[in-house]
Amino acid sequence: MSGQPGTPETSGTDVLPGSRSALDPGRAIKPGRHGLSPETVAGIQRERLIDAFVQVVSDRGFAHTTIGRVTEAAGVTKKTFYAHFTDLDDCFLAAYWRGMDILLARMTEVYEAAPTWPDGIHAALRTMLAVLAREPRFARASLVEVNAAGPRVRQARIDNLTRFRAFFAAPSLPPVPVAVVDAIVGGIYSAIHVQTETGETDELPSLLPSLTYFVLLPLVGREAASPYLSET
Template identity: 45%
Template sequence: MSLAPHPETGSAPLPPEPRPDSTPLPGARPGRDPERAIKRGPRRQSAEAVAATQRDRLFDGLVHEVAARGYDNARVTDICGAAGVTRPAFYALFAGKEDAFLATYRHGTAVLLRLMDDAYAGAGPDWTTAARAALRTLLEVLASVPAFARMALVEIDAAGPAARDERDLLLSRFHRFFHPARPRSPLSPEEDDLLVTTVVAGIYGTLRLRVSQGRTAELPRLLPVLTYAMTAPFLGPGAGDRAARAADAGGPGVTAPCAVDPARPARGDD
């Protein structure tokens, strides 16, 4: 398989990505994971398989280095060292640090959204229950992989305009958890859409603040108040309070940072 340069970045394109629900969240493993060692000798892996393994290790290495050093201070050399991948191999996959950051962010948020989709769909037809399940998954998965949480919520601000555009696109995708099952607010359709945007932005800002303060492990504790913030504008304060109390009751945690059910198609982006 020949890899021609990407027309925009000039770098070789990534090999076909594994489905986002078949791999852990970037940063959940060390880049130098011995289980992903490149096989040598007569049974060595194909060039495509080697490139895919190197890419995944670089995803993990980048998350850990950016979380530890900050985007500006994390050098390509550091990322390669954390992943156990050479600089020539890095540049065969990415045009540079920004390109690698964007690819890691897109891949990681695809995994996160699939996890939330699965939780939302598996919670049943009641919108309040489904929305709370998706929100709980978001909080607990981010808490379980704090390096990704910092890279994706905090350091993305330093990664340039393209990264911030990706962040804005992600926030628009969170609207899928508000449509079409939830009750409408008493506002006009245009104002109702703006209300959803406001709720999403408020939740995101709260998470970013906690992560920037080094309090990522506390994110699951925010479930009751964020459930209220997510539901009360549409259901009213009484129903929002009941939803928050149900969230406070707890239950089995979401601990695996890896999405499941690879056979089921992903939900479309709303």
Template identity: 40%
Template sequence: MVEVAGERERLPGSRPADAARLPRGRHDLPREFVSRTQRDRLIDAMARVVAQKGYANASLTEVCTTAGVSTRAFYEHFADKETCLIAAFDLGVGLMQKTVAEAFAQPALWPQRIHRGLDTLLRILAAEPAFAALAVVEALAAGPRARERRRMLLESYARFFAEVPRRPGGPAVPDGVVEAVIAGVYGIIFDLVSTGRAAELPDRLPDLTYFVLAPFLGPTIAARLANAPLSHPQPSWGGGGVPSETVIC
């Protein structure tokens, strides 16, 4: 569960199995509520099944069974399996990006803000392994539309480098360094998530912070900042996607 602008919303794959399950048989629930609940459950089930089986082996039958929704209802919401996965990707990435952006926006110098944003990103992915598998790994197997979403996600991280400081007297950073840094961070995250080690991501914060800062600030300053304590409270992401109390990390 992710807190965005004071409200808590669940990433795909983090809902309890019996969450918002519709009653069997006749009922008087509003049609809009039924439709929204079915869609939410299908999106959540897609993340769960894809994380367990992989996109190629995830059948619509299993997604619908996990969601407690009929196949007929599935096609009322989504054209095909890829469309459902993209909906899960868009929902989860949107929530994740809002949370990371809020952490980055807290007042501080640029390096500390990068440190804080990375910490938030790694904690979310570690606490939400089903969503992490879908967004980081399985989207690559889901077809060209999903891969384009993944490309756009990586490009969006360039905005966090808009305020990169220039080292006094130092050479200009070559074009493409920001893109290479983002790709490198993604590669490390991909390696851990794809091998079932998403829980280790927060432990990589010092290394990844150094990797991001060193091209712009130099190795000495980057090493010092990468191992410094975070200057603001951060949400401690507990197991199952539920954030525990706020702590100083």
């Protein structure tokens, strides 16, 4: 029942958790005969719970998130919640892994399409910042409230940060020590975290020039990194 990396949902797999209302009439299941298979019903209920969780945790904070509030926001019963998740951390993991899978897939797509490694880093950062700015609820859940959750969720955050190492394995780069890569990734995470925690998620794209420069400077030098300070 727990959320796992790469686990597909029944539908909406390219939509970040929390971006849709769990009570959207288009996602309602009519009582009585509705013609839907049990698997389809379960998938819809699971998606609604995941969206509701992200909405509640981003609005109230993890410390004030309860299963009752999540099920109320999802329009389902607690029995339905426990049919899909063991506890709130389990639901958080499902939302977190799905959202990070989507985010990393979008970043990887533009990174691989870029003509050079610096251009790829710039494109990947631009995509990440734009996605998080458009989805402030997922941004807050995944960057801020994740630190208030249980140890399994906090470990998932660490595991996901290591996935960003793939962007530093380009053939055009000399081998980069893992500690250096992790320090760069950690610096980016910190900058985005601060802006999200202070409620300025919509301003995240403004970080693009500085963050691109921050990544490139120690690896390709000032001359190659400086032009990106004026790029948007």
